[in-house]
Amino acid sequence: MARMSRFYITTPIFYVNGDPHLGTAYAAINADAFARWHRLLGDEVLFLTGTDEHGLKIQQSADEHGISPQAWVDQTASRFMSAWQELAISFDDFIRTTQDRHHRTVQKFLTAIYENGYIEKGYYIGLYCVACEAYYEESELLDGNRCPIHERPVSEMSEENYFFKLSAFTEKLIELYESGKIKVAPEFRVNEVLGFLRQGLKDISITRTSISWGVQVPWDEQHVFYVWYDALINYLTAISYGDDEARFAKWWPAVHHLLGKDIIRFHAVWWPAMCLAAGIDPPSQLLVSGWLLVDGAKMSKSSENQIDPLSVVRELSADALRYYLLASTSFGSDGDVSLDRLRASYNADLANDLGNLVSRTVALIVQKLGGMTPPTPVRDERINPLIDILLEGVAAWNEFRPNAALGAAMGMVRFSNSLLEEYEPWRRPAEDAGSIWCLGTIREALRLAAALLSPAIPNASSGVLSRLGWQELGPLEWSAGGEVRELVRAQPLFPRLAKEGR
């Protein structure tokens, strides 16, 4: 069952122009769960996340706060890091695009593209709104070529830029997606990408002279790279591109990029094209998540419908938030969440079903067996339902379907609760064989359920194990026998939340 392989997973690097919010937490939690699952399988895992710290907006924010851009990003990046710590995000590396290692990688990578002839100097000519400090496409403008925000006429401006010859990769990219060489989950996103590709690609400008907060173009000091162009390359920085060929080859191109559907084009078009231009393979898989809606509404900074991830952690726990998000959304689709349902899910699934099952199981072992754990029974047909559910859960994690995996874990929990009702150990003598079988079965079922749950609720999962006398998760399969441990009763794993408004 163990399969030793490698698993490289990335999150988008987060733009540090504000605090982490539910959307960014959702991305980090999904990626973290997948990383933890693969560690559990025994894979060698590299889980990368980080922050995107360049660009005009950052420069502006720093100016507004009257500090240097570097001081500004130092502050915001550290807020992300501590938030991820609170949310139990088990990243192996946290990249910041202002780090030297990243600057070096960007320069090497883009020099390779330059030398391969895919970057050329040109003029960007566009319709520019001075007030917005941004270019617009004609299709975006109001009648009379007016800026949609300021309603003032835009003016034609041109800027000397370096251009990436994205157009050269149209056919190649179409082929990569049609042949499945680059996998995309969920699959319907491929259509979006192909639809975009089939209208043909235009070259894009990738440098700016108007700002200085970025990675300098090595062959022309007047320019810095446009922020997206530098940001994507973080995926290579972390694996020593251009620096340690063996390490690079170890992790590339078998990477899984997790991203939100809003940034699919950058990852599905620009990024693979950049890789091809630089002479390396494109990434192998894109995992595209949907958006979270809060009470049916799109999240926005101003509205009061926000769920602040860290305040949920404070009220309940990181596990409670992680469980709810992973269990109640279908990866790849938009998901509707609410604080009320989060609390309901905490009580129903975690406190009542799982936590209480642990309590009553331990209590019965203490009362009836003097705390001595019963052995895990040998498999027979009574156990098959548990095994079937377990296998479903394993398959679900492997297929990036956390909600199904967690549903399976809860199925094992419910099955165990009903087993307890069936055997009623509390009304049988201590030495009753059925009781002992039942308790041994449930204890093992809880170990396996904890395994399925651990990518989502790592802290509570180890709480389940320790309460039941398991030293570690152990193999992902029914394991008869086992050493005897002495159990003692402990605090509830998930204290029940009092109902509101009564």
Added chain:
RNA sequence: GGCGGCGUAGCUCAGUAGGUAAGAGCACACGGCUCAUAAUCGUGGGGUCGUCGGUUCGAGUCCGACCGCCGCUACCA
């Protein structure tokens, strides 16, 4: 306009390749149990599966039209 997604019990959602009388969780009602975090177990009520039409012995599940919501259709990160 083009491409795509969604519309299934009060709520959030599953429904594989069309087939025993349409599912889960939550919520609700009734019953059981008392080991357990007033937890748990069982049973039940509740749905014209967006609308209309078609293919088929048979369609939530395939085809067509329509209605509603949403996404993409390039330089905003």
